[in-house]
Amino acid sequence: MKAGGNTARESGWPDDLRGPVSSLPDSSRILVALSGGLDSTLLLYVAAACHRNVCALHINHQLQPNHSQTEQFCRSLCERLAVPLLVERVDVAVGESGSGGLEEAARLARYDVFRRVLGAGDLLLMAHHADDQVETVLFRLLRGTGVTGLAGMPESRRLGQGALFRPWLAVSRDRLEQVARDVGLSWVEDPSNTSLAFDRNYLRHAVLPGLKERWPGLLKRVEHSARACAESDTLSHRLAELQWQMCSDSGQLRLASIQALSPLEQRNLVRWWIHRQGLKMPALADWDQSLAELVQAGEDRTPEIRGDGFSLRRYRGYLYLVPNVEVPAHSAGLEPGRTLQWGPWTLRLTPTATTPEAAPPPIRVSTRQGGERLRFEEGGHSRSLKTWLQEQGVPPWERALLPLVYHETPGASELIAVGDLWCSEQYSGSAPAAGWRLIVERDCD
Structure with missing residues (x-):
């Protein structure tokens, strides 16, 4: 009122x-x-x-x-x-x-x-x-x-x-x-x-x-000049919004679509995208050249534009705006009833019964060290984690950050979850065999 x-x-x-x-x-x-x-x-x-x-x-x-x-x-x-x-x-x-x-x-x-x-x-x-x-x-x-x-x-x-x-x-x-x-x-x-x-x-x-x-x-x-600039800025933002609807897919920019735009429109769209995420514009001496190298590079190249707290990267036909993420430098234990924050992921271990029959075995969370393998079914063949992540289309920079969850037993360590992408049936589903449910969620979920 x-x-x-x-x-x-x-x-x-x-x-x-x-x-x-x-x-x-x-x-x-x-x-x-x-x-x-x-x-x-x-x-x-x-x-x-x-x-x-x-x-x-x-x-x-x-x-x-x-x-x-x-x-x-x-x-x-x-x-x-x-x-x-x-x-x-x-x-x-x-x-x-x-x-x-x-x-x-x-x-x-x-x-x-x-x-x-x-x-x-x-x-x-x-x-x-x-x-x-x-x-x-x-x-x-x-x-x-x-x-x-x-x-x-x-x-x-x-x-x-x-x-x-x-x-x-x-x-x-x-x-x-x-x-x-x-x-x-x-x-x-x-x-x-x-x-x-x-x-x-x-x-x-x-x-x-x-x-x-x-x-x-x-x-x-x-005052008159400032108002004219404000109107021009508003129109530029509106154009970027319309082109975003045409060029974006699941929060990323399709390279084929953005390549069809003029260099001026490309720069306007990317700058609008950065601004919309609440990030500061990178201080670049030549925006046109830097963006052209990013957009026009061959598939075997991995150029990027680095900003304050983020980077612009490309992967498999898409342009990504990637916030800088910090994950623990060392592995960490996951205890029942406690939430573990791992970069943008949160991990929890909850019992499926009010009073669990037994405590879970030691659960360890870590990042990739190289050579990891995962087994989708008990007794089945194992697969290379690196190959599987490539097949899933997970960008390289995310592979290095994913929390890998291990079930620890004397003399052995079994991979039971890969971020929020996969979890062993022992710890997932309506009735996990282990009696404990592993919940892995990402901030954007």
């Missing part, structure tokens, strides 16, 4: 600020990301005037010397507005900032909190404005981004279980400051905002003033 605010207070704010905030979709709760700066402080005032279900979320990165005073300012402000406040302290280590620098590390920590805190039906409001949008577009342009990045920040998007909204993306920073000063608002300045060591600050203080003076309509022009 949408909750109205104090009518008298709501009417006191100018329409260009109040309108986008008062017209938010229905929500369980509205959280305002409150840093204590001018923009977010003003947004909290307006949101509290327009809605009753408002609370504030302050994330203390503990990076600035005045972080305790800023947190106390937020507490006092929320107490004055009778708005509940949630404070989250995060640790952002300089050594863990990665290639994106400390700014990026702090942003990632911030969004981790957002995703964790947002519940179903919650809205998170952020006070980004038109100047922030221009900074974002220019920053991404200088980093060599494509249309997805040049689309800038979206006005709204899903985040965690809730949604993120930026109601003031069309409002300039000068306008927000004018309103804040007119009503005598107080806020806290972040000492780092004036440091030109940070790329965004350099754009804000050393680049944008001159651009705005030369082109007074800069904010609107960039």
Whole structure:
């Protein structure tokens, strides 16, 4: 249910600020990301005037010397507005900032909190404005981004279980400051905002003033260009969705189908596929060449494109997106009543009777070492596991990860299960001969 605010207070704010905030979709709760700066402080005032279900979320990165005073300012402000406040302290280590620098590390920590805190039906409001949008577009342009990045920040998007909204993306920073000063608002300045060591600050203080003076309509022009890029990005995604329906089979891409597409369409489809899995795009100097080598290579070749946490590989006429998987380095015992996690597989041993007559023999789980053989029927001929896996069409990279389950007896070791592909009748079916049922499941089951 949408909750109205104090009518008298709501009417006191100018329409260009109040309108986008008062017209938010229905929500369980509205959280305002409150840093204590001018923009977010003003947004909290307006949101509290327009809605009753408002609370504030302050994330203390503990990076600035005045972080305790800023947190106390937020507490006092929320107490004055009778708005509940949630404070989250995060640790952002300089050594863990990665290639994106400390700014990026702090942003990632911030969004981790957002995703964790947002519940179903919650809205998170952020006070980004038109100047922030221009900074974002220019920053991404200088980093060599494509249309997805040049689309800038979206006005709204899903985040965690809730949604993120930026109601003031069309409002300039000068306008927000004018309103804040007119009503005598107080806020806290972040000492780092004036440091030109940070790329965004350099754009804000050393680049944008001159651009705005030369082109007074800069904010609107960039907004228009960003919107055009967003539309182009949407169409590219829609094309990829349609081509995925034509080229995919059981979650993989048919090479014959993708080879019929132009190089541009191939790249668009593969990038969409990676993005859909929530993975980062590989940093490649030449996407066209790398993808062409992967798609056009002969059947006897095994090219791949490696990304952060995954790889693109081909096998028997299909293109696979393969997440990196870690499995135990050594064999592990499987005990009754306990679940063993083995990469994406889970293994359990359960009795078929309430009170089993006897404990199971030792059960060991391991990966392939080479030379394994399996016997489908007791007393029957054994077969090479390697040959059998090839016949089943199991890709080479999966063969090395499969959990192999062994029934251990004095002086002997019998293979009784191969991942979720096969299990001996001694440990499967409605009445396993061993009196114990082996259950092997994969995460995607």
